[in-house]
Amino acid sequence: MLRILLYLWALPVTLLGMLVALIARSSGGVLHRVDGVLEAAGGWPARVLQRGFPFSGSVAAMTLGHVVVGVSLAALTATRAHERAHVRQFERWGILLLVLYPLAGLLAWARGGNPYRDNPFEREARAAECAARNALEQPASAGTHSTGR
Known part of the structure; x- marks a missing residue:
């Protein structure tokens, strides 16, 4: 039930x-679903991401709700891992995250920081992302130890 409420809370975004994903698909991109999130790659939106945005520049991916x-x-x-954190942020804040x-970012900039890099959401x-990378780098035998014999 909670999962449904989280999807509904983020639904407007x-x-x-989904509109951006459909534009991607209709302009040569591909769509697939991974762990309940629609992912769109390529097409016209990819070119926009590569051109970049004010303050962040070019980005590899962008999250809009569960897309x-x-x-x-x-x-x-x-x-x-990074984008799933943004999905969770949309589940927490809903459409308010767009504001x-x-x-x-503006507050980070006003304090003398970078509006993208120092944004608390980023x-x-x-x-x-770092936690996921560290989890992958842990050796499989991290829980075992040698008896020294």
């Missing part, structure tokens, strides 16, 4: 993301 749009399938795979995210996503 997800619908916008992630990326420049390629490889980019979607590489950014999955809170730029305001947080910091949270980078932390999730």
Whole structure:
């Protein structure tokens, strides 16, 4: 039941993301679903992502609710942990994130920081990305030890 409520809370932004995903598909991109998130790679939106945005520049992927749009399938795979953090942010904040995210960037800039890199929403996503990378780098035998014999 909670999962349904999270999808509904983020739905207005997800619908916008679905529109972007359909534009990607109709302009040569591909769509697929991974863990309940629609991912779109390539097409016209990929060119927009590559051109970049004010403050962030070029990006490999972008999240809109439960939709992630990326420049390629490889980019979607590489950014999955980071973008899933943004999915969780949309589940937490809903459509309000569309206002809170730029305001947080503006506040970071007003404090002398970078509006993208120092944005707390981006910091949270980078932390999730680092945690996922560290989990993958842990050796499979991390829980075992040698008896020294």
